[in-house]
Amino acid sequence: MPATPRPSHWSSLNVFLHWTIVVLLVCQWIEGEFMSDFWDATLEGRGVDQTTTVLGYGHIVIGTLVLVAAALRLVDRFVSGRPPHDAADPTWALGLAKVTHFLLYAVLLAMPLLGLAAWFTGNDALAGYHAFLWNPLLALVGLHVLGALAQHFWFRSPALKRMIPGLRHG
Template identity: 35%
Template sequence: MSDTGVTTYSKTQVVLHWSIALLILVQFLAHDGMEHVWRAFRRGQDAAANDVPMAYMHVVLGLAVLVLACWRLWLRVRIGVPPVSGMEHPALQLLAKATHLVIYALIFIVPLSGVAAWFLNVPGAGLVHVLGKDILLYVVLLHTAGALFQHFVLKSDVLRRMLFLQQA
């Protein structure tokens, strides 16, 4: 996909990247209400009234992540992405590709497993959701560390391309 002649990300791709990142951050920080409601649901109990709005917010934001991820993947296929910087060791390039692949997979798996657990009561889907969320956290941290390494150590333009600092 990087051989399309694209030299930078489109403004839409950048906005989608940061929108998804922000939504995921909110989901990580504000998931307690959903956990409480989920536990009550699993036990056949009524949820605390103050937890229900947070659970609904979690569902809506999770669905938003899924919709934005679909849009982002569609744009990636349709218009492509810029090539890798080429400044790093081939092993680091492989790690970066694997990290991106895992992130893309998880921004679909985590919301879809949440939908399967919440709306369809699919056995095991809640566990997949929680494990996927935990893995996503660590992979996003690795992704962030890689971007900072590219910027501060290799002095590449990788981070600037995702910060509106280098737009076509």
């Protein structure tokens, strides 16, 4: 069977979802602690102030949006394909990027699923696993951003430009 031809760019949907997920994760970072208070109060059956309630439910909605956006990105990646890697990127860096991307998707799907499972079952252990994944996610994002900057400034490949709306068709 002939291989599907690879597109020269990421789809607009994929780029949009990439940056949407970044914004949603910043929101989760800002209100994560409110969710912790909201969760403890819910388990203990006590009330919390209005800000904690709103940000707690906001955490659930935004986290679920991350789940939907990450799943959609994966579907789009298989349907539309991903652009080929540039020859300027060394093989070792591409291997590292592949592992990082795989783990990023895994955590982006696992975190909200664990959070939802904890919420709907009232299971504190699941909530603990959920919260535990936050630091590995931050480490992966840090590595990923360093990689994107290295591709741009060190290897001088077009990977970063392809992910930036406005620059990517240049």
